[in-house]
Amino acid sequence: MDMKKINWFPGHMVKTRREITANLKLVDAVIEIRDARIVASSQNPEIDKIVGDKPRIILLNKADMAEDQVTRRWKKSLENENTLVLEVNALTGKGLNAIKPTLNELLKDKIARNKERGIVNYTIRAMVVGIPNVGKSSFINRMAKNAIAKVGNRPGVTKNKQWIKTKEGIELLDTPGILWPKFEEETSLNLAFTGAIKDEIMDTETLALRLIERLSHHYKERLIERYALEEFSEDPLENMDNIARKRGCIIKGGEIDYMRVAVMILDEFRSAKLGKISLEWPEVSDD
Known part of the structure; x- marks a missing residue:
């Protein structure tokens, strides 16, 4: 099985990349979801380049399925002044109560400026990004506390952009999952092991x-x-x-x-x- 030359970049993913770039100016922060078992392989380098220095939360999803010590090391390696990392399980909701305070921490300067201008109840807007089948829909459903985003166990279920209001005073911009044009063999295997790439092409x-x-x-x-x-x-x-x-x-x-x-x-x-x-x-x- 030669996976070095896998090229899986459907037209809707090209469109998604353009949408993310265009809509980035509409949001205060980005919430990027990765799989805690394959943190590097579930990082889309396209997203990294597009997001740049925008305040970001990285959710290490399915953290209860990965080794605790390894996940802690990932958290340490990924965090910086613009990026904070949370260990979560989007399906059960574990760890998601930290989303709002973490966004407040990342955006504290902007929130302080808004207060000076008399804007107290500021609604934080965040874009949710991640590769297919990494848990975006489960995360949004948990945050919205109802099944607004369609959930499926197949890669690429979420297709269209939509805003979702939450009770925490956060509005989430949903985006379809996006893979990148080519991946090396180890990345391809990791994505396939966890089900992020359709089994049919393996x-x-x-x-x-x-x-x-x-x-x-x-x-x-x-x-x-x-x-x-x-x-x-x-x-x-x-x-x-x-x-x-x-x-x-x-x-x-x-x-x-x-x-x-x-x-x-x-x-x-x-x-x-x-x-x-x-x-x-x-x-x-x-x-």
């Missing part, structure tokens, strides 16, 4: 095999424990075969049902049944 069986290979380096014991493996091989295909046998993924004649075991392994990783897993680490000390 070879599911090979993808699961590569996930086993990746987890073997840092989470070998998790695989052994989850699938009750009596032995663990250096060969990921052998481990995949053993997992299939343990879970009864066998077809007529005793052959391995590779599609069935592949789908199961990917589903169990994506639903955190393998425990808290981080697939990327920042280059920062742990003090």
